[in-house]
Amino acid sequence: LRAATAREADIEGLLLSRTEDIKTRAKLLIVDENEAAASRLRDLLSRDNEVDIVTEPSAALISVVEGDYDCVIVATGFTTYDPLRLCSQMRAIERTRLLPIILIAEHDEASLVARGLDLGVNDYLMRPLDRNELLARVRTQVKRKRYNDLLRKSLSQTIEMAVTDSLTGLHNRRYLDSHMSMLFTRSISRERPLSVLMTDMDHFKLINDTHGHDAGDDVLRDFAGRLHRNIRGIDLACRYGGEEFVVVLPDTDAQMAAVVAERIRETVASTPFLIHNGTASVDVTISVGLACLQPRNDSVEKLFKRADIALYKAKKNGRNRVVG
Numbered sequence: 001l002r003a004a005t006a007r008e009a010d011i012e013g014l015l016l017s018r019t020e021d022i023k024t025r026a027k028l029l030i031v032d033e034n035e036a037a038a039s040r041l042r043d044l045l046s047r048d049n050e051v052d053i054v055t056e057p058s059a060a061l062i063s064v065v066e067g068d069y070d071c072v073i074v075a076t077g078f079t080t081y082d083p084l085r086l087c088s089q090m091r092a093i094e095r096t097r098l099l100p101i102i103l104i105a106e107h108d109e110a111s112l113v114a115r116g117l118d119l120g121v122n123d124y125l126m127r128p129l130d131r132n133e134l135l136a137r138v139r140t141q142v143k144r145k146r147y148n149d150l151l152r153k154s155l156s157q158t159i160e161m162a163v164t165d166s167l168t169g170l171h172n173r174r175y176l177d178s179h180m181s182m183l184f185t186r187s188i189s190r191e192r193p194l195s196v197l198m199t200d201m202d203h204f205k206l207i208n209d210t211h212g213h214d215a216g217d218d219v220l221r222d223f224a225g226r227l228h229r230n231i232r233g234i235d236l237a238c239r240y241g242g243e244e245f246v247v248v249l250p251d252t253d254a255q256m257a258a259v260v261a262e263r264i265r266e267t268v269a270s271t272p273f274l275i276h277n278g279t280a281s282v283d284v285t286i287s288v289g290l291a292c293l294q295p296r297n298d299s300v301e302k303l304f305k306r307a308d309i310a311l312y313k314a315k316k317n318g319r320n321r322v323v324g
């Protein structure tokens with residue numbers, strides 16, 4: 001709850017600092033089969049806004065999806081097309097699901113307006129139009145949209161932060177925990193192999209003690225990069241804790257996983273790590289424990305336990321090696 005409150009304060013701060021964003025000219029799309037009426041509408045709106053017109057109903061949806069508009073103004077009175085169809089299509093498509101729609105209706109079209117509101121139209125005006133009212137209603141919808149866009153962006157950044165390790169940029173253990181059961185279940189149901197690598201830096205305390213904690217951090221960051229460069233996009237690398245990292249390799253059997261693990265071990269041992277802004281370097285090795293999914297009677301916990309035991313053996317057998 002405290003986190004949520006903090007976020008609200010953050011968002012308010014963000015919005016205050018972005019009021020210029022919110023004030024910038026809006027991009028509007030007018031959908032009206034009647035070209036003359038559409039131009040008149042544009043004249044009313046174009047002092048404060050950038051306004052496009054589409055008069056071909058069949059092209060309207062494409063324009064809306066591709067156009068990055070702040071608000072779409074749909075006029076009724078089409079002869080060949082139901083304007084509400086466009087509205088419901090917009091609501092069905094992810095990209096335009098939340099895009100404001102203002103309906104412009106004739107004065108005797110109250111029931112059509114009601115159906116429109118049911119379909120998710122945000123606001124409406126009846127002809128004859130009052131310029132000030134039109135501008136005010138458009139402005140309200142544009143502000144609401146930009147505010148919501150900022151909120152959504154801020155929320156997804158918060159979620160991203162919660163599952164990212166800030167030192168290395170890799171995913172953190174929370175992310176691994178929430179994704180592992182899905183990867184595990186999927187591998188079992190598809191009868192596909194799944195491998196896990198657990199890595200731990202060798203004598204990492206010594207690196208900290210000799211070169212300082214910041215140098216240790218440099219090594220961790222560099223290692224994360226090397227790890228990332230040696231796995232596929234579908235593999236999941238995360239910082240499991242201090243100087244322990246876990247890599248989950250879907251569709252990968254023991255033999256292939258051993259090749260990957262050996263490549264990672266080699267890429268660490270073969271090239272010293274730069275520390276203190278590149279003014280010095282340090283030799284680093286890692287130990288790796290490898291475990292593979294056993295189709296019968298296995299669990300995420302057992303799989304990780306086997307990887308952990310393998311890692312322990314790698315340490316005991318002299319470090320700088322892969323055991324699986």
Ligand code: GH3
Nearest residue numbers: 200201202203204205206208213214216217242243
């Ligand atoms: P071993 O080969 O047995 O793994 O030896 P080790 O020295 O690596 O032993 P251990 O795993 O017990 O020590 C890990 C050290 O990693 C202890 C801790 O201070 C250090 N460490 C953990 N997290 C960080 C970090 O974020 N930054 C730095 N610089 N050091 C860290």
Ligand code: MG
Nearest residue numbers: 200242243244
């Ligand atoms: Mg450790």
Ligand code: MG
Nearest residue numbers: 200201203315
């Ligand atoms: Mg240890």
Ligand code: MG
Nearest residue numbers: 200201202204
């Ligand atoms: Mg260690």
